[in-house]
Each structure stands twice: as structure tokens, then as C-alpha cells.
Amino acid sequence: MSGGGPAGTGGGAEAGTGGGAGREGGGGMPVQPSSSRLVGTLGLLSVVAGVAIVLVHAWAQPRIEAHQREELRLAIEEVLGEPQRYETRWIRDGRLLDSLPAGADSSAASPVYAGFDANGRLVGYAIPGQKAGYQDVVRLIFGYDPDAGKVLGMKVLESKETPGLGAKITSDSAFIHGFDGVEAPIEGVKHPARDAHQVDMITGATISSTTVISIINDRLEAVGPVLSKAGTRTATAAGSPGADAPRTAAAAGPGPRAAGPGQGGGER
Amino acid sequence: MSEKSGGDIFLRGVWEENPVLIQILGLCPTLAVTNTVENAVAMALATAFVLVGSSGLVSLVRRIIPDQVRISAYILIIATFVTVVDLLMAAVAPSASKALGPFVPLIVVNCMILGRAEAFASKNPFFPSILDAAGTSSGFAVALLMMGGVRELLGSGSLLGLHVLPGSWEPWVIMILPPGGFLTLGVILMGLSWWWRRGQKADETARPRRWPHGVREPEERAA
Numbered sequence: 372m373s374g375g376g377p378a379g380t381g382g383g384a385e386a387g388t389g390g391g392a393g394r395e396g397g398g399g400m401p402v403q404p405s406s407s408r409l410v411g412t413l414g415l416l417s418v419v420a421g422v423a424i425v426l427v428h429a430w431a432q433p434r435i436e437a438h439q440r441e442e443l444r445l446a447i448e449e450v451l452g453e454p455q456r457y458e459t460r461w462i463r464d465g466r467l468l469d470s471l472p473a474g475a476d477s478s479a480a481s482p483v484y485a486g487f488d489a490n491g492r493l494v495g496y497a498i499p500g501q502k503a504g505y506q507d508v509v510r511l512i513f514g515y516d517p518d519a520g521k522v523l524g525m526k527v528l529e530s531k532e533t534p535g536l537g538a539k540i541t542s543d544s545a546f547i548h549g550f551d552g553v554e555a556p557i558e559g560v561k562h563p564a565r566d567a568h569q570v571d572m573i574t575g576a577t578i579s580s581t582t583v584i585s586i587i588n589d590r591l592e593a594v595g596p597v598l599s600k601a602g603t604r605t606a607t608a609a610g611s612p613g614a615d616a617p618r619t620a621a622a623a624g625p626g627p628r629a630a631g632p633g634q635g636g637g638e639r
Numbered sequence: 640m641s642e643k644s645g646g647d648i649f650l651r652g653v654w655e656e657n658p659v660l661i662q663i664l665g666l667c668p669t670l671a672v673t674n675t676v677e678n679a680v681a682m683a684l685a686t687a688f689v690l691v692g693s694s695g696l697v698s699l700v701r702r703i704i705p706d707q708v709r710i711s712a713y714i715l716i717i718a719t720f721v722t723v724v725d726l727l728m729a730a731v732a733p734s735a736s737k738a739l740g741p742f743v744p745l746i747v748v749n750c751m752i753l754g755r756a757e758a759f760a761s762k763n764p765f766f767p768s769i770l771d772a773a774g775t776s777s778g779f780a781v782a783l784l785m786m787g788g789v790r791e792l793l794g795s796g797s798l799l800g801l802h803v804l805p806g807s808w809e810p811w812v813i814m815i816l817p818p819g820g821f822l823t824l825g826v827i828l829m830g831l832s833w834w835w836r837r838g839q840k841a842d843e844t845a846r847p848r849r850w851p852h853g854v855r856e857p858e859e860r861a862a
Contacts, residue, residue: 404705404707408705409705409707409708412703412704412705412708412712413708413711413712413715416700416712416715416716417715420715420716420718420719423719423723424719424722424723424726427722427723427726427727428726430730431726431727431729431730432726432730434730434731435726435729435730435733438729438730438733442733529737531740533816534674534794534812534815534816535794535795535810535812535815535816536812
């Protein structure tokens with residue numbers, strides 16, 4: 372960039388970018404704006420853009436979280452068969468906790484949602500889980516009755532399985548309702564399910580169906596014994612204080628995304 | 640170009656220089672999210688918001704952005720609008736946001752948008768730029784709706800989620816899978832090309848399409 376250079380470079384750059392289209396040419400423009408002007412312009416633009424995004428984010432984030440909580444609440448109610456209310460519990464180190472100690476590392480614990488009927492009796496637990504499917508991670512939640520050892524219902528929360536094939540795990544009602552009342556451990560079969568452990572898989576979606584089944588089996592293997600042990604204790608404990616504090620489905624835990632990493636440990 | 644009326648500027652983007660059907664730009668969303676009409680509508684609206692917003696803003700700041708950093712500046716403006724629309728969709732229309740998945744953030748690399756900023760908005764006043772962006776957005780929407788309509792009808796037997804084909808219709812699953820997108824786009828482009836050539840004189844058929852605005856003929860470029 373010496374001597375008569377700048378004008379020449381400017382013109383060259385102009386011709387180089389030439390989509391043609393009649394850019395006004397180098398004529399009217401300053402020969403070579405200083406670097407500080409270039410950096411300053413971009414810096415100023417970045418600040419404006421940053422502020423705009425922060426403002427929109429501040430407005431949108433509570434709404435996005437509300438949607439996620441609502442989605443989780445509907446899913447819990449669906450898989451537990453419309454419980455009167457539910458509470459978030461945590462499983463950590465093989466024990467069921469009513470709440471996490473303040474400041475505890477929530478990534479070492481996984482949430483389950485205990486549902487109660489109108490009499491304050493435990494209906495079952497809604498247990499989230501996830502695992503890699505055919506395309507991407509499948510996230511689901513299922514209801515489990517530890518006393519009977521039965522799955523109460525299953526709902527896929529998030530999946531990117533192949534449209535028309537694997538995606539049926541979210542829409543095929545025969546498959547979804549196949550999980551209502553099935554006994555753990557679940558076995559996927561191709562012909563009409565015969566015994567209480569079997570579920571019909573979806574034709575053309577073997578991997579996605581198997582993923583759903585193995586998520587449930589893996590999670591039950593990890594938390595089933597914990598829940599069976601704690602089942603009666605929780606039911607009685609929640610029965611008496613629950614009566615004078617009828618929090619109707621108030622204790623919605625963290626959003627489903629926040630719950631995500633917690634399940635990592637149980638899956639292998 | 641300044642003699643063109645607003646209507647011409649708008650209509651040029653819709654038809655004569657349709658971003659997808661003529662310029663073959665923005666194919667990634669065109670192929671990826673058009674397996675239902677609903678997704679096509681959501682994508683068209685999100686893209687329109689980004690395109691109109693960024694073209695307007697680029698036009699307003701066109702005199703204060705030094706030429707050397709203009710592309711960076713345009714990308715910054717476009718990326719800001721994309722982030723905003725992504726957040727807004729997640730807050731207002733969570734199901735649409737979930738269905739489109741990563742394709743909303745990917746609007747930022749839709750070359751159609753940078754194309755309009757560079758080819759039109761950076762050289763024209765605010766209102767023509769808005770009209771140009773609105774026209775291009777409408778053209779994009781037309782193309783997405785054509786794709787979405789065909790693919791949802793054949794692939795799911797429905798339109799906007801309502802079953803319109805009889806129950807005996809066996810859906811062509813391939814139409815809602817990626818290959819269906821390529822097939823549909825190919826057939827649509829083939830049909831348009833045929834329609835274009837029809838009625839043209841023989842010596843014009845060698846060059847059935849007008850080049851996009853600002854692109855010169857190959858022989859002119861060589862000269």
C-alpha cells in the first residue's frame with residue numbers, strides 16, 4: 372500500500388467483486404477508508420445487533436421456558452393417566468430424594484415426577500429418558516407403577532426420526548398405546564403381542580421402535596429398584612402433608628432440556 | 640432500474656426472477672422443509688421476515704458502510720434478524736419452531752437473502768428495497784407452497800393436515816423423504832421450462848431463461 376497504490380487496489384477490488392450490476396464504481400467513494408473506520412463500523416453494528424438480540428431474548432426466554440414446562444406437564448399427565456397433581460423428585464446415588472439439597476450438582480441427579488390421585492395416593496412415576504435413535508436422539512417420558520411393575524404409558528417428547536417411517540413412534544397410536552399396562556422388562560415383537568411383556572413394533576421402523584423400548588428398559592433397570600423400594604414410603608409421606616397443601620401440579624421441575632444431561636449416566 | 644415502478648420491482652421477484660424457480664437459489668430450505676404445507680408456510684414467513692428486515696436495514700445504512708466491509712456488515716445484519724426470528728418463533732409458535740428444527744438458524748446462509756442485499760438493497764432507496772425483498776419473499780413462498788402442496792398431497796394424502804385423498808390412497812412415503820424433494824423440484828422445473836419454451840421462436844429456445852438481474856450474458860462477459 373504505497374505511493375499510488377491505494378487508488379489502484381481500490382479499483383481492482385471493485386472490478387473483482389464486479390457482479391457488474393452497475394456498482395457506482397470507485398469514483399465517488401473515498402479512496403481507502405482507514406482501518407479504524409472499518410473496525411469501528413463493524414464494531415458499532417455488532418453492538419447494535421447484540422443489544423437487539425439481548426432485548427428479544429429477554430422477552431422470548433420466559434415464554435420459551437413456559438412452553439417447555441407446559442409441554443412437560445401435558446406429557447406427564449398423559450403418561451400417568453391424568454393424575455390429580457404431580458411433584459418432582461430426584462434420583463441420586465441410588466436414592467429417591469424429595470428435593471435436591473441446595474447447591475447440589477443437578478447433573479448427577481435425574482428427575483422423576485411422582486403423580487398422585489385425588490386421595491393423595493401414588494399413581495406412579497413419570498420417568499424421562501433419552502438415547503440415540505436412527506437419526507438423532509430420541510427423548511421420551513413414560514409412566515411407571517413400581518408396585519405393579521407396569522408401564523402406564525409412553526410419550527415421545529422429541530425425535531427427528533425419518534418422516535413416514537421412524538417418525539411413527541410419535542404418531543402411531545397402536546404402537547404408543549401398546550405400552551399402556553405392559554410389564555417390564557419390555558420385549559419388542561413383530562407379530563401380535565402375546566404376553567404382558569410384549570409390545571408390537573412398527574413395520575419399517577425397527578430401529579426407532581427398538582430405541583423406544585430400550586430407553587424404557589434401560590431407565591427401569593437404573594431407577595426401577597429405587598422406585599420400588601421408595602414407592603410405599605413416598606405414598607404415605609406425601610399422603611398426609613399433601614392434604615393440607617394441595618399444590619395442583621405446581622411442582623413442575625426444570626424444563627425438559629435442563630433435564631436432559633441428567634439421564635446420560637443411566638444409559639449404556 | 641430506478642425508472643421501474645414499485646409494482647414491477649415486486650412482481651419481478653415473484654415471477655420473472657423467482658429466487659427458486661428461476662435463479663435456483665435457496666434450495667436447502669426448499670428441499671428440506673417442504674414435506675408439509677404447514678412447514679412450507681412457516682419457513683416462507685420466517686424467511687420473509689429476515690429478507691424484508693435485512694433488505695430495509697441494508698438500504699438504510701448503505702451509505703455509511705464502507706465498501707470493504709459491506710459483506711461482513713450484511714451478514715451481521717442478516718444473522719441478527721435470523722436470531723430474532725428464531726427466538727420469536729420458539730416463543731410464539733413452538734410447534735412450528737420444533738418442526739423446522741435447524742432450518743430456521745440456517746436461514747442466515749440462504750444466499751437468496753445476501754443476494755438481494757448485495758444486488759439490490761445496497762444500491763437502492765428504502766422503499767424499493769422493501770418492495771424488492773417482499774417480491775422475492777413472495778416468490779420464495781410460491782415455490783415452497785408448490786413443493787409443499789405436491790409433497791404433502793402425494794406423501795401423506797393430506798393438505799394442511801386435513802385428509803383430502805380417499806382412505807384407499809396409499810401415501811408415497813418417498814415424497815416426504817429427501818428424495819421426494821429432489822423429484823418434486825425437478826418435475827416442477829421441467830414443467831416450467833417446457834411452459835417457457837412453448838410458443839417461443841426456434842432461435843430463442845437455446846436461451847429460454849432471462850439471466851437474473853445484474854448477470855451479464857456469457858459473451859458480454861468475455862468481451
